[in-house]
């Protein structure tokens with residue numbers, strides 16, 4: 001498989017990013033992926049600047065290979081996280097941004113010579129990001145785990161590829177070599193996988209949550225937050241069902257007030273990741289969960305996905 005100049009410029013062996021997942025993607029997971037030749041990305045999520053700085057130090061102590069940081073733009077700590085990223089610019093290969101438009105932070109990252117790769121869910125946002133200087137975009141379909149947009153990867157990706165002149169990375173619903181080969185055919189230069197790395201051996205996700213992903217079937221996920229908060233793909237569990245029931249009931253009222261429901265969601269990913277709590281925890285995961293059957297070291301995942309895609313692309317089946 002021929003790696004694109006952009007992927008080569010990042011110093012990667014495989015065109016595979018590990019999604020910067022809040023609470024999940026710590027310095028250890030990111031370093032494991034980077035050491036094996038993919039791009040590990042620390043997920044800042046809602047963490048404080050201090051926590052993010054610690055995870056960057058952990059990753060730096062475990063790998064000499066490039067890694068990135070995902071800045072979650074909805075975080076209450078986003079400003080301090082941006083400062084931490086700027087202060088560690090020599091250790092960080094790139095920044096991905098989730099949940100919105102990086103706006104003002106763009107200028108700061110660019111001034112510090114940090115590559116910025118926003119996650120986009122529409123052609124309009126992809127074009128806007130190109131205009132303001134994004135180095136690439138990650139086109140993420142609504143199959144993916146976590147916060148989602150409205151379009152599928154299959155439909156969104158080729159339209160983004162046609163609309164911009166910067167490299168496009170595909171995310172959402174990709175967990176094996178068939179997925180990687182398919183999105184390369186659609187014009188992507190690489191993939192970002194979240195759900196498959198959620199169950200990597202090096203991932204700190206609670207065993208109960210990991211088991212739920214490994215046991216999931218094609219229709220095991222649902223979307224919460226269509227009314228209250230932000231749409232999010234999670235595995236069906238007690239928490240998710242209760243959340244959607246409450247938001248639908250509220251939506252039917254003349255003057256809906258979602259504040260109590262949103263409160264219920266606060267800390268729900270943390271409770272899932274750290275405690276495996278299905279009653280109050282959000283098991284964020286993508287539709288592709290049903291394809292993932294075992295916990296494996298990150299290095300094995302990368303090798304398996306790459307080798308399968310490589311064979312398919314060279315005509316072997």
Ligand SMILES: Cc1cc2nc3c(=O)[nH]c(=O)nc-3n(C[C@H](O)[C@H](O)[C@H](O)COP(=O)(O)O)c2cc1C
Nearest residue numbers: 019020021022098144145146172173194195284286
């Ligand atoms: C548990 C979980 C947490 C996530 N947190 C974030 C986040 O904080 N920021 C972000 O940009 N994307 C986040 N994502 C999305 C992933 O980075 C990735 O783009 C997505 O999982 C790809 O789709 P897949 O799950 O089908 O592989 C999260 C995904 C999961 C499953």
